[in-house]
Amino acid sequence: MTTTTAPPTPPGAHLPEHPDFLWRNPEPKRAYDVVIVGGGGHGLATAHYLARNHGITNVAVLEKGWLAGGNMARNTTLIRSNYLWDESAGIYEHALKLWEGLEEDLGYPILFSQRGVLNLAHTEQDVRDSVRRVEANRLNGVDAEWLGPDEVAKVCPIVNVSDDIRYPVQGATFQPRAGIAKHDYVAWGFARRADEAGIDLIQHCEVTGFTTDGDRVIGLRTTRGDIACGTVALCAAGHTSVLLDELGIPAPLQSHPLQALVSELLEPVHPTIVMSNAVHVYVSQAHKGELVMGAGIDAPTGYGQRGSFSIIERQMAAAVELFPVFARAHLLRSWAGVVDVTPDASPIIGCTPYDNVVLNCGWGTGGFKATPGLGWCLAHTTAHGEPHPLVAPFGLDRFSTGALVDEHGAAAVAH
Amino acid sequence: MQLITCPWCGPREETEFHYGGAATVPYPADPAALGDDAWARFVFVRPNPKGPATEQWSHAAGCRRWFTAVRDTRTHRFLATVDIQPEVPR
Ligand SMILES: Cc1cc2nc3c(=O)[nH]c(=O)nc-3n(C[C@H](O)[C@H](O)[C@H](O)COP(=O)(O)OP(=O)(O)OC[C@H]3O[C@@H](n4cnc5c(N)ncnc54)[C@H](O)[C@@H]3O)c2cc1C
Ligand SMILES: [Zn+2]
Secondary structure: OOOOOOOOOOOOOOOOOOOOOOOOOOOOOOEEEEEEEOOOHHHHHHHHHHHHHHOOOOEEEEOOOOOOOOHHHHOOOEEOOOOOOHHHHHHHHHHHHHHHHHHHHHOOOOOOEOOOEEEEEOOHHHHHHHHHHHHHHHHOOOOOEEEOHHHHHHHOOOOOOOOOOOOOOOEEEEEOOOEEOOHHHHHHHHHHHHHHOOOEEEOOOOEEEEEEEOOEEEEEEEOOEEEEEEEEEEOOHHHHHHHHHHHOOOOOOEEEEEEEEEEEEOOOOOOOEEEEOOOOEEEEEOOOOEEEEEEEEOOOOOOOOOOOHHHHHHHHHHHHHHOHHHHHOOEEEEEEEEEEEOOOOOOEEEEOOOOOEEEEEOOOOOOHHHHHHHHHHHHHHHHHOOOOOOOHHHOOOHHHHOOOOOOHHHHOOOO | OOEEEEOOOEEEEHHHOEEEEEOOOOOOOOHHHOOHHHHHHHHHOOOOOOOEEEEEEEOOOOOOOEEEEEEEOOOOEEEEEEEOOOOOOO
16 A cells, blocks of 8 residues: 655645535435425425424435525515415415524524515505505404505605606505515525434435326336335425426416526615515615515516516616616626416415325415425425315315415515 | 517517417317316416427517417427417317
8 A cells, every 4th residue: 555645735725624514415215204306495394394393204305406406596585474365374474473483493594684575556556455455464463554655765765755756656565574584594494404303305316207006106206216205295396397297287387487686785775675566676685785686477488597688677677766776786696496376376285186295386486485384384284194274275176166365466576 | 689580570579579378278169068177277277398388479569460389498499480370170
């Protein structure tokens, strides 16, 4: 055996030790009690609550890319629960309450900042709809107020509430408990906890097909070999249709690009979140200082994580109209995710024609805010084989029964 | 900006066009015979392929005519644009 001496290290080239990894990178086992398809926020939160609330830990989360590199890495992190209908208030408010204690539960910083959200009204119809939503929110125990233009300016002094814009601000709903969080930290916090509980997080493992036996799925075909399963929970967001096509389950989903953008870093100028469905933009300022903006989906479907620049142009025009102070801010980056949109702008959660497959999809443009609430309820649904009461109204069967949960009014700009 | 070839006007900027969803969705031959699930499927469920999709587009800010396009949803690339397919006689 020969000994080799390491070449001399040039000055300054000493790297610090790699920090501790937050999770293992295990080889997939050949079978699990529960297999979660999709390692975004929802898959990871479901894994955490399976362990925490139900003691189920023989679980794998299979992720085709890197952990939380899909919409979880791309969203604009708005968290709120001021949706119109009782069904939505139920799940989103459950989630918001969990957000309020999540840092403690995960033992990990998530920078949850409850800075409130203003949903602007620009027309008389907007005003009527908004006041109605405030009343509905209050009846459901969701904090909500109606503010006139002067009060809007007090909450957010940089919004242009003057009359000399195309669609003057007539007022806004305000939910003080709404906020933003650091999306990556949220994913890592859930992942770390799930891993600690013994759950296998398996990256670069794409599910390409299923082996079925009657009305059960007995195994998954993956790019890292076949894996047998007790129960399967689908959390594939924008790619859900690809999996459902494999299973032969028809579902009303359309996958669209959804874009967002950030400005360069600025001094703190924007104290809250402002959304405008009519002028079509929403803006917050991230902890580091960049303005974070988004709007609606690109109309054509697309799986390419890429959208049209005309959409970005339009939302910047809206932003500059509402916030004249942004006129000289530079656009730093824009990007897109693939979001799975349903006809009623509400998610699809629950059982499927297969006995042991539970489905979670259709969150479209607004599922980040639901992450802990959905994880809680999907873990319950997976553990008990029947929907948690808070997600029961969101089953696939609602498109046959007609009991839609139409949230276009509260979710049109969405998020 | 992406260019889309209108079968009548030739290549034009994408903002002149309106996306009209999946093409070739036939109206049910015997609507009265459909149960709730079949209706739900007709009203709400559309193909959502990752790959070539057959779609309806209209040249809204141009000749205003509808046409059929085959577009790859992974890349947004148009593989073909042709005159709208004549309605299948029932
Ligand atoms: C630009 C943008 C802005 C948004 N803003 C907000 C917002 O402000 N507030 C809000 O509440 N929501 C927002 N959303 C929506 C939110 O991001 C999504 O609803 C939510 O992230 C979906 O759940 P997820 O985190 O599990 O999805 P994802 O992170 O997309 O996770 C799904 C995972 O499944 C994996 N996968 C797919 N197919 C397979 C397969 N066959 N095998 C293995 N793995 C697979 C994917 O790689 C992906 O990692 C926004 C979305 C985008 C794109
Ligand atoms: Zn034309």
